[in-house]
Amino acid sequence: xxxxxxxxxxxxxxxxxxxxxxxxxxxxxxxxxxxxxxxxxxxxxxxxxxxxxxxxxxxxxxxxxxxxxxxxxxxxxxxxxxxxxxxxxxxxxxxxxxxxxxxxxxxxxxxxxxxxxxxxxxxxxxxxxxxxxxxxxxxxxxxxxxxxxxxxxxxxxxxxxxxxxxxxxxxxxxxxxxxxxxxxxxxxxxxxxxxxxxxxxxxxxxxxxxxxxxxxxxxxxxxxxxxxxxxxxxxxxxxxxxxxxxxxxxxxxxxxxxxxxxxxxxxxxxxxxxxxxxxxxxxxxxxxxxxxxxxxxxxxxxxxxxxxxxxxxxxxxxxxxxxxxxxxxxxxxxxxxxxxxxxxxxxxxxxxxxxxxxxxxxxxxxxxxxxxxxxxxxxxxxxxxxxxxxxxxxxxxxxxxx
Numbered sequence: 001x002x003x004x005x006x007x008x009x010x011x012x013x014x015x016x017x018x019x020x021x022x023x024x025x026x027x028x029x030x031x032x033x034x035x036x037x038x039x040x041x042x043x044x045x046x047x048x049x050x051x052x053x054x055x056x057x058x059x060x061x062x063x064x065x066x067x068x069x070x071x072x073x074x075x076x077x078x079x080x081x082x083x084x085x086x087x088x089x090x091x092x093x094x095x096x097x098x099x100x101x102x103x104x105x106x107x108x109x110x111x112x113x114x115x116x117x118x119x120x121x122x123x124x125x126x127x128x129x130x131x132x133x134x135x136x137x138x139x140x141x142x143x144x145x146x147x148x149x150x151x152x153x154x155x156x157x158x159x160x161x162x163x164x165x166x167x168x169x170x171x172x173x174x175x176x177x178x179x180x181x182x183x184x185x186x187x188x189x190x191x192x193x194x195x196x197x198x199x200x201x202x203x204x205x206x207x208x209x210x211x212x213x214x215x216x217x218x219x220x221x222x223x224x225x226x227x228x229x230x231x232x233x234x235x236x237x238x239x240x241x242x243x244x245x246x247x248x249x250x251x252x253x254x255x256x257x258x259x260x261x262x263x264x265x266x267x268x269x270x271x272x273x274x275x276x277x278x279x280x281x282x283x284x285x286x287x288x289x290x291x292x293x294x295x296x297x298x299x300x301x302x303x304x305x306x307x308x309x310x311x312x313x314x315x316x317x318x319x320x321x322x323x324x325x326x327x328x329x330x331x332x333x334x335x336x337x338x339x340x341x342x343x344x345x346x347x348x349x350x351x352x353x354x355x356x357x358x359x360x361x362x363x364x365x366x367x368x369x370x371x372x373x374x375x376x377x378x379x380x381x382x383x384x385x386x387x388x389x390x391x392x393x394x395x396x397x398x399x400x401x402x
Contacts, residue, residue, distance in 0.1 A: 013325075015352065016361055017333040018148050018176065018306050018345045020205055022352035022367030023257075025205055030260040038250045046197040046255045047241055053262035054209050057178060057201075057270070058193060061187035064212040066241045067258055068232065072175045072196030075208030077105055078193045078232040079171045083140050083216065085225055086110030090191050091138035091168070093129065093159065096120050096147035097337055098173055109228060114138060120338050121150040121308075122302045126158035131164040145278070146177035147335065148223035151308030151345065152297045153181065160189035169216050175199065178209065178347045179265055179304035180277045191216040197254075200277075200305055203261040205252040240261045264351075268282030277304040280353045284346070287362040291369075296343050297329050305349035308335070310342060312374045317341055323368040330364055355388050 003302045015022050036042050047067075054065035068074050080102065084090045092103035092113035095118035107113050116132045118124060133141060141163040145156055156172055163170045169191040174183045178193075179200030185193050198205035212220070212234065220234060221320045227233040231248065240247035265273060281304035285295060296308040311317045317334045321344075324330040335343040346365075348358060362380035369376065 011329060014330040016347050018330045018347050021347055021350045023201050023204055024264060024351040026095060026264060027257045027260045028236045030256040033256050036252050039244065039246060043080060043252050044244055046259050050259050050262060051143050053266055054211060057262060057265055058183055058211045059184045059187065060211055062211045062213050064217060066237060067207040067209050069248060070208050072208050075194035075210045076102065076173060076329045078210060078234060079194050080105040081109055081229045081232050082194065082220055082227050083171065084109040084111040084171055085223065087112060089114060089136060089138040091133060091136050091141045093124060093143040093218055095124065095152065096144060097149035097395060098144045098147060101115065102142045107147060121152055121296050124154060129159055130162040131168060132160045137166045138168050140171060142171040144173040146174060146181065146303050148306060150297060151303050151306045152301050153303050156188040156190055164189060169219060176305050180304065182274055185211060197258055197261065199348050201261040206251065207258050215322050277349065277353050279388065280348050280355060281307065282360050283355065283384040284348055284358050286387045287384040290378040290383035291366060291380045292377030305347060307346045307348065308343040315369060315372045315374050317344060320368045320372050324364055328364045358384050
């Protein structure tokens with residue numbers, strides 16, 4: 001039976017959760033370009049530009065920079081599958097959900113997983129990390145630089161220095177830091193770093209940027225057991241991205257988007273971009289505290305891209321989030337695991353990290369909390385404006401969601 005299907009029309013959401021984040025119009029425009037084949041010379045021109053720009057965004061001289069077809073979890077699994085070997089010791093430093101996931105992936109690869117675990121949102125003590133790594137002497141040390149479940153930034157350098165003392169490789173999750181905070185692969189001594197496209201880079205999900213340093217490449221080429229995943233085997237992917245031989249049908253459209261997102265990072269400049277995220281984060285926190293809320297993570301360990309204010313006592317976070325979605329077309333997230341019902345997770349990242357959006361979020365959150373029975377102690381917007389030094393008007397695109 002014939003049936004009519006009108007063209008799809010998605011709502012204009014304001015994406016202020018932990019990801020996906022707001023997508024820049026320039027990125028949307030790039031995605032409207034004609035599709036070419038995955039072995040087309042133009043496709044590989046775009047791939048080469050992406051590889052170069054990833055080196056810049058990761059702050060590395062590494063030559064092995066690729067974007068894996070898949071979400072950030074695909075690059076996490078690629079990193080683990082290629083460097084965790086059966087029977088070898090794999091150390092995980094975990095203080096959140098994604099650190100635990102790294103350990104589970106390594107266990108499924110047959111590695112001997114050892115863990116240094118902290119409560120969600122609690123930082124690692126550098127000396128404790130050194131003692132743990134020296135005692136365990138693993139082949140790989142994996143940790144999350146930007147823990148999306150808690151809003152915590154874990155310092156990479158002490159971990160990487162301790163790992164190198166025992167000739168261990170480091171795998172670093174930069175999913176919520178890349179494009180919004182200093183990742184500094186070379187300066188920190190990170191061997192393998194991975195991320196996603198839908199957060200600090202301001203693109204839609206679907207590709208997973210990964211960089212691999214010389215030490216790790218040498219280890220990979222000397223590996224005697226086969227990588228258990230065909231699709232995520234980095235040596236096979238190398239023949240595709242570098243050798244232009246068929247491996248899988250990559251999406252030209254998603255590569256166009258990533259190329260534009262990375263170009264926008266380069267044009268803004270990494271330091272300028274980091275400073276934009278830092279200032280907007282500080283303004284948001286000032287607003288939250290003026291309203292009488294507190295932050296989960298200590299000031300010196302907070303992400304600039306993802307904020308985790310505690311939910312006031314007696315407030316139902318699901319109702320707040322539902323109110324924001326239905327009344328303001330705004331998406332934020334709640335906590336999960338041990339933080340379920342205890343924190344909001346509110347993203348100020350990528351294209352969406354602007355002063356205007358900080359004011360918009362604070363105004364909307366104050367309204368939603370009042371609807372849920374909580375009266376703010378003061379004006380979040382006024383406190384944020386003092387930090388930023390100026391009052392800014394709401395951008396035009398916001399009207400699309402009202």
